[in-house]
Amino acid sequence: MLSNRTIMLMTLLAIGLGSLLACRTFAGGGTVTVPAGANVWARIVQKLELNADQQAQIRGQFMEEKDHLHAVLERLHTARLSLRDAIHATDASESSVRTAAAQVAAAEADLAVERLKFYRGINPVLNPAQREKLATMEQHLDELVDSAVARLGDAPVH
Numbered sequence: 001m002l003s004n005r006t007i008m009l010m011t012l013l014a015i016g017l018g019s020l021l022a023c024r025t026f027a028g029g030g031t032v033t034v035p036a037g038a039n040v041w042a043r044i045v046q047k048l049e050l051n052a053d054q055q056a057q058i059r060g061q062f063m064e065e066k067d068h069l070h071a072v073l074e075r076l077h078t079a080r081l082s083l084r085d086a087i088h089a090t091d092a093s094e095s096s097v098r099t100a101a102a103q104v105a106a107a108e109a110d111l112a113v114e115r116l117k118f119y120r121g122i123n124p125v126l127n128p129a130q131r132e133k134l135a136t137m138e139q140h141l142d143e144l145v146d147s148a149v150a151r152l153g154d155a156p157v158h
Contacts, residue, residue, distance in 0.1 A: 047137060048130045061121040069114050076107035 045055060079100070086092060086100035126134065 048126070048133050050130070054125050054130075057125045058122050061118065061125075065114065065118055065121075069118075072107065072110045072114050076104070076111055079103040079107040 044050070050058070083097070083100040083104050086096045089096065123131070
């Protein structure tokens with residue numbers, strides 16, 4: 001069973017990747033179609049100090065995987081909706097919820113494999129300093145999720 005931290009991280013990553021999919025800028029230099037605060041790509045470029053060649057290589061890697069990634073994210077979304085429906089069903093049972101949760105887990109596993117493929121494609125593009133910055137960014141994200149989980153555990157129930 002996936003831990004809450006893993007689920008939250010995967011959700012945040014899925015949202016981030018979804019934001020990347022939504023940006024026309026990423027697909028070819030158009031205008032951003034999401035609010036400026038959600039422009040994940042621009043923040044990544046800035047934080048990692050990616051040069052134009054690196055940006056082009058990463059963009060190319062993303063564009064190669066975009067359609068497949070989109071399909072995986074759609075399957076994950078559909079599986080989560082099915083899980084929610086299974087939980088809310090009037091005839092809900094442990095078995096039906098477990099079956100729906102297994103579908104979510106399978107979709108999350110597919111997304112993890114896509115993340116692996118993407119990481120393998122972009123890792124050689126980054127220099128050692130950028131890899132270190134990326135690791136620091138990931139650690140910061142882990143700390144944010146840990147903090148959110150801790151706050152949730154400490155929050156009073158009214």
